[in-house]
């Protein structure tokens with residue numbers, strides 16, 4: 001009995017150590033830069049994620065993990081913006097639930113995202129989901145959040161900001177700017193400065209609040225991911241040759 005207990009303790013110790021060593025591999029760069037201000041780099045809830053991928057185009061699972069930081073996302077997406085920050089925090093919170101061991105398997109995820117540049121980029125880069133593999137569904141009815149599903153288990157969550165977290169004045173100013181541009185009208189420099197300032201304030205706030213204070217995460221039992229509902233079989237013709245009860 002003692003021997004079994006000892007083996008169990010050694011196994012738990014080994015597992016604990018291997019997971020923590022595993023998660024610290026492939027360190028991300030989180031240093032401030034001209035496109036990555038120090039307030040973002042130093043924010044309390046800005047933590048990199050550890051991901052697992054395959055080795056090559058035809059490769060097996062890698063034997064090591066790597067970190068992905070908000071700076072990595074900003075670099076590839078093109079800028080640090082509030083949409084990217086919201087996406088980062090939202091997706092990170094769901095990945096924590098889907099991968100309790102702290103290592104995100106980027107071969108095993110599919111996502112529903114709205115059609116926004118920051119949202120699609122963040123979800124694709126963080127999860128490995130892609131439109132061309134039918135693992136990234138673009139659906140604007142999802143709004144400012146995501147549905148993320150672990151393919152192998154079917155476990156899925158919907159994540160959104162709590163009502164009131166996104167400032168109403170910012171939403172109104174963003175709509176005003178988009179509307180003006182869609183009508184071919186110019187936008188004042190002051191309005192662009194103001195909306196950028198609001199975005200920065202929101203990013204600072206979101207990166208410094210505990211995720212549970214700003215997010216609503218709902219489990220979606222038996223969630224059925226649909227990639228493409230644009231094509232299907234026509235339903236109104238399936239009975240066209242069936243018998244009638246009378247003339």
Ligand SMILES: [Zn+2]
Nearest residue numbers: 081083084118
């Ligand atoms: Zn952006």
